[in-house]
Amino acid sequence: MCGITGFNWKDEQLLGRMCEAIKHRGPDDGGTYIDDKVSLGHRRLSILDLSEKGHQPMFNEDGTIVLIYNGEIYNFLELREEFIKKGRKFKSDTDTEVVLHAYEEYGTDCVQHFNGMWAFCIYDKTKNILFLSRDRFGIKPLYYHFDGERFIFSSEIKALLEHDLPREENRSIVFDYLYFNLTDHCEDTFFKGIKRLMPGHNMIFDLSSGKMEIEKYYDVQSRFVKEEEDHQKVKELFTDSVRKRLIADVPVGSCLSGGIDSSSVVVTMRKVDPDAQIKTFSLRFPGDSIDEGEYQQQINEMVNSMNFCVTPDTSDLMNDLQELFLTQEEPFSGTSVYGQYRVMKLARDNGMKVLLDGQGADEVLAGYHYFHGYYYYELLKRLNLSLLLKEANGCYDKSRSFAPMIYLLLRMTPSGIKRLIYKNRKVPFLTPDFISENEGRKDKRWDIYTLNEALYSSLDTYSLPHLLRFEDKNSMRFSIESRVPFLDYRFVEYMFSMPPGQKIHDGTTKYAFRKAMEGEVPSSILSRHDKIGFATPEEKWMKDETVREMIQEIIDSESFREREFWDWKMVKSMYEKLLEGKSSSIFVGTDIWRCISMELWMRLFIDRENITAE
Structure with missing residues (x-):
């Protein structure tokens, strides 16, 4: 795992500053390549072949192809063997060299042969092009700026900001965040003029034409x-995915929340390697309803793993807040991001360089409760009322919640009425002028009606992209490579090929995967229907004296009052009602946090100030 940077002109000092800005992504080694046309930089976190043979930039035999690469290709051994049979020579045992030869063999189609995560740039001197690619699901990030002349790219935005780019917020993206609670859903970032290469996309930059x-x-x-329904095949694919993600020349541990996903990862790690020392890393809040300690303990005892846990409090959050925003680079919608941040720090402090994690499972397996609403609507459209009632009853029996029925009603509500509800009830704290300015912005989820459509949009646009941003930025801040077995493309494709009734069944989410893991994961965990993950006691924290003082100072500050996005008096009133326990909306804490998060981001990245209030 590493960090990459580059641009289409020669400037050694500027490239050095960019590499230094992302040194945390690769503290083990660094390298550059510069000629009259390009400047390319690399920071290395050594995972495979720890020797100097893995140094980057890496060149082909005649020096006409230059590669800088961030990621892991889990099928590199198979590809390496294939290329050796074709007569290609290898100087190292890295997957990086496999990427280089794959490009020589297949050109830009090489990505179709990879199973893994990546963001890379290949400088092909013969064709005079830069070829950039990002993995299928966007596990690894890649940002760029192009103004018609200057082309700049990097693994993180902070390296791009070493250039003299205008510091201006993208108001449309700010609106999507404050109004729809959307981030990372399109190529635009919160920084005007900085974009992300989207998941599953390639880019060719022609150095001759500048196109x-x-x-x-x-x-x-x-x-x-075709539709698939083989639970044994599900288990086999998942097991092989975990097996491939254990390949490393350094120890591999795992995050462990105690839910189905992370528990499945850990028990499969033990199944694949019965003798390995397994370290797990967890978030704990003893005595709180969100604490999952009993489930974590079950798994740790079952697989005989060594567990490390952390319990951050509000003083920790306040101390780390500026660094957290610098790490994430764009706003986020809640403090659970900080919980993950602290787990990654815990892992680093205990000597880890690679962790497995359950990210992507909810999007692939239909784990979120709101997916029920899409399934209900699908059944209603088919006039399958008996199954609809059965599913609704089954869900209520397990969750004692009417939320899925509310989601069904939302599916049946016309878009125009939804916008009125948002404007007058959901986000009344935004100014009319800001809403009018963005009247054409739309949440495409309003036009999704089937379960498979919802799963696809969750994977592609609305959920997974921002979770992977959190995952990458938090892990790489502490020089840790995070690997996500649920996003092996073979596993994803198979799960997506299953019919809706295999994803949600009798009010149970993740049905096919639960069935596949029977006998592997304790039934006490497989039968869980709550959803926690690395949650933090957010509402409690927002009422804590230390946090309360900060939020009140921010809302009362001159910069917050002068922002054109919100009615600061209404935000203040919302927060006061939350503190008094008089808020009638379950979303008000999240709404307030988005405003605070937006203000802190503006101060840090646009105004270039410290984020604490004046």
């Missing part, structure tokens, strides 16, 4: 043709 072409090379919707 850029971007092409989508992968779409999971086009990858399955």
